[in-house]
Amino acid sequence: MFGSVMLEVAIGLAFIYILLSLLCSSLNEMIAGFFNLRSKNLLTALNQLLTNEAKPAENSAAATLISKVTSHPFISALKQPPVRFFGKQRDEKVPNYIPPHTFAVTLLDTIGARGGDGKMKTVTSIRSLINKEENEHLKRSLLPLLDNAGDDLEKIQSNIEAWFDTSMGRASGWYRRQSQMIILLVAAVVVTSMNIDTIHIAHVLWHDSGVRTALVAQAEQLAKSDKDALTKDQNYKEVVEKIEGLSLPLGWDSESVTKFWQNREDAKGDEESRLWAVLVKITGLLITILAISMGAPFWFDLLNKLVDLRSVGKRPSSVAGAPGREGNAQKPPLAE
Numbered sequence: 001m002f003g004s005v006m007l008e009v010a011i012g013l014a015f016i017y018i019l020l021s022l023l024c025s026s027l028n029e030m031i032a033g034f035f036n037l038r039s040k041n042l043l044t045a046l047n048q049l050l051t052n053e054a055k056p057a058e059n060s061a062a063a064t065l066i067s068k069v070t071s072h073p074f075i076s077a078l079k080q081p082p083v084r085f086f087g088k089q090r091d092e093k094v095p096n097y098i099p100p101h102t103f104a105v106t107l108l109d110t111i112g113a114r115g116g117d118g119k120m121k122t123v124t125s126i127r128s129l130i131n132k133e134e135n136e137h138l139k140r141s142l143l144p145l146l147d148n149a150g151d152d153l154e155k156i157q158s159n160i161e162a163w164f165d166t167s168m169g170r171a172s173g174w175y176r177r178q179s180q181m182i183i184l185l186v187a188a189v190v191v192t193s194m195n196i197d198t199i200h201i202a203h204v205l206w207h208d209s210g211v212r213t214a215l216v217a218q219a220e221q222l223a224k225s226d227k228d229a230l231t232k233d234q235n236y237k238e239v240v241e242k243i244e245g246l247s248l249p250l251g252w253d254s255e256s257v258t259k260f261w262q263n264r265e266d267a268k269g270d271e272e273s274r275l276w277a278v279l280v281k282i283t284g285l286l287i288t289i290l291a292i293s294m295g296a297p298f299w300f301d302l303l304n305k306l307v308d309l310r311s312v313g314k315r316p317s318s319v320a321g322a323p324g325r326e327g328n329a330q331k332p333p334l335a336e
Contacts, residue, residue, distance in 0.1 A: 007310050008216050009205045013198065013291075014303040015219035016246070020196065020288070021296035022230075023239045024186045028179055031186070038175065039092040045171035046070070046094065049164065050107075052137040061134035065110070070094050072106045100161035100168075107160060111142075120153045180293065187292040194243075195252045197284035198291065204249055211247050216310075223307045227300055 032038060047053055047066060056062035069075065070093055078095035108114060111133065113126045120126075127146055133139045145163060149155035190196070205212045222230075243250070291299075 004310075005206060005212075007306060008212050009202055011219045011303065011306045011310065012205045012212055012215040013202060014299050014306060015215060015222060016196075016201065016248070017288075017291045017294075017299045018222065018230075018296050018303060019239060019243050019246075020187070020190065020292045021294070021299060023243065024183050024190060024292055025296060026239060027186045027190070028183050031182060032179070036092045037178065038096040039094050041171055041175045041178070042096065042098065042168075043070070043094045045167055045174070049141075049167045050138055051135060062137075065135050065138065068110045069106055072110060074102050074106045074109075078102070098164075098168075100165045101157075103164045104157045104160040108157065120156075123149075123151050123153065123156070126156070184289065184293050187289045191285050191288045191292070193252075194250050195285075196250060196288045197281060198287040199280060199284035201248055201284075214247060219303060220307050223300075223304050227297065230296065230300060 043066075044054055046069065047056060047062075050065055050069065051062035053062055056066060075094065075098060078098060079092055080095065108120070108126075111126075112129050113121055115121055121129075123146065127143070130139055130142045130146065133142075141163070142160075145159040146156060149159055205215065
């Protein structure tokens with residue numbers, strides 16, 4: 001019984017962490033979209049790739065090169081339509097994503113490696129164009145790629161694609177770290193404002209079998225859903241409604257606030273007891289924040305393992321007619 005209750009509490013907490021992680025991820029996507037974080041991250045990556053500078057000085061050769069690449073029709077076609085916020089029109093400088101093939105074709109076109117007929121020039125001509133580049137970083141980057149390709153024009157383009165793809169892999173790492181910090185901040189605001197205290201919730205689930213049973217049932221239903229669909233197709237409002245529908249002590253009210261300072265059933269209300277109550281509350285909130293930062297996919301996988309463990313731990317139902325009057329299986333007759 002003890003182990004069963006503990007397992008159900010763990011399932012309930014994992015279910016809550018999934019919903020909260022989805023909520024914070026949705027808010028993170030809204031923030032990223034509003035501030036064009038993906039576009040800005042890609043622009044920084046392009047600057048580093050082509051000029052070895054996070055932000056080239058205005059009117060410099062590096063800035064001119066970046067402007068030519070980002071304003072190329074192949075790149076411009078990938079941008080989202082301009083969005084108007086608070087009466088001002090906002091237009092991203094680069095799209096959120098550039099395919100490696102598109103970048104390679106754009107860069108070769110920018111340095112003049114294609115003739116007026118759209119065909120690639122000779123390797124000798126391309127080498128001459130690269131040597132004329134004012135941007136020393138671009139020159140040092142492209143010449144080894146050209147040497148590696150030999151006389152194969154197609155390999156020149158594929159080498160540039162691989163070069164770009166490697167750089168975008170690093171840029172994705174930058175964005176993930178940035179998103180992780182934003183999610184932590186969002187989680188801190190959500191958890192604090194909604195008073196989502198893991199310690200208090202675990203206490204409620206442990207002692208209230210009705211709330212625990214209802215939460216476990218929802219968790220088992222959620223565990224049957226598709227993981228990719230769960231983490232990608234969640235609507236912000238739907239997640240909020242699910243959280244609000246939980247029969248849990250969420251949110252601040254006069255009772256939850258004054259509990260910090262009022263006498264408790266097991267304490268005399270002295271200063272040490274009040275301080276302990278505050279520390280427990282802060283610890284419960286911090287546990288929730290850190291749990292959310294681990295992400296919905298992590299908790300979804302753990303939830304499935306816990307649900308499977310609970311299913312294995314259930315006693316098999318007796319077959320009708322097999323048990324005896326007292327519920328015990330009848331013994332076979334002894335052989336004479």
